[in-house]
Amino acid sequence: MNGTDVFNEILAHLKDEPVVHANGFIGRESFNVKDRKASFYMIGSMGLASSIGLGVALSQPDKKVIVMDGDGNVLMAMGTLAMIAAAAPKNLVHVVIDNEVYESTGKQRSLSSEVALEEVARATGYPRVAKVSTRDELNDAFKKFMNSEGPSFLLVKAKPEFDHGTGRVTHTPEEITDRFMEAVNR
Numbered sequence: 370m371n372g373t374d375v376f377n378e379i380l381a382h383l384k385d386e387p388v389v390h391a392n393g394f395i396g397r398e399s400f401n402v403k404d405r406k407a408s409f410y411m412i413g414s415m416g417l418a419s420s421i422g423l424g425v426a427l428s429q430p431d432k433k434v435i436v437m438d439g440d441g442n443v444l445m446a447m448g449t450l451a452m453i454a455a456a457a458p459k460n461l462v463h464v465v466i467d468n469e470v471y472e473s474t475g476k477q478r479s480l481s482s483e484v485a486l487e488e489v490a491r492a493t494g495y496p497r498v499a500k501v502s503t504r505d506e507l508n509d510a511f512k513k514f515m516n517s518e519g520p521s522f523l524l525v526k527a528k529p530e531f532d533h534g535t536g537r538v539t540h541t542p543e544e545i546t547d548r549f550m551e552a553v554n555r
Contacts, residue, residue, distance in 0.1 A: 370504060371530035372466050376402040378507050379437070379464065382515065383407075387553045388435045389422040391415070391442040393473030395466060399437060400538045407552035410538045410545050416445030419453060419463060426458035426520075429553060433460050433515060440467040440481035447489065450522075454494030459518040463490070464511070468529040490522035497521040 372394060380403045389409045390396040395418075396410035409425075411418050422436035443450070443465055453461065467481050487500045497517055499510040507525055514521035538545070 391418040406548040409549040426461040451493040461520040487524040495522040502526040
């Protein structure tokens with residue numbers, strides 16, 4: 370399973386839930402699989418999708434909020450895992466696509482092959498944590514977390530095979546923000 374496969378599976382389950390995407394191929398691939406007004410695409414600002422997702426979850430407690438993150442992004446801002454666990458938003462599902470590389474910048478190896486990010490999430494206090502590597506496991510865990518109180522942390526092991534021909538998000542940062550805010554505040 371690669372990152373595109375992950376988005377094909379997860380996006381099929383979503384209706385109008387807010388989703389905050391990390392920068393790089395995470396946002397680009399999701400945008401190209403299925404652009405949604407309720408999707409916030411990070412343009413730069415590596416490591417901050419989880420912080421923004423936490424803010425959205427706290428401000429919208431009646432909506433399930435999904436953060437689509439990457440291993441490099443989580444490693445960049447590991448303190449946010451503790452912040453999420455301490456704030457304990459019951460409506461947050463944190464999905465991390467772990468392909469063990471910084472794929473957007475040339476597939477440099479990340480430390481996630483040596484640091485079990487799901488165990489870090491568990492140690493910081495996420496009440497629900499799972500690690501998956503197949504489509505069936507992904508679908509089962511994602512459905513379970515969408516129907517459970519969180520915060521939940523779902524680590525998805527994937528091959529470093531994002532489509533390097535994938536175009537960039539074509540919306541401006543202002544357009545992304547405006548349409549996301551409109552969708553979230555409905």
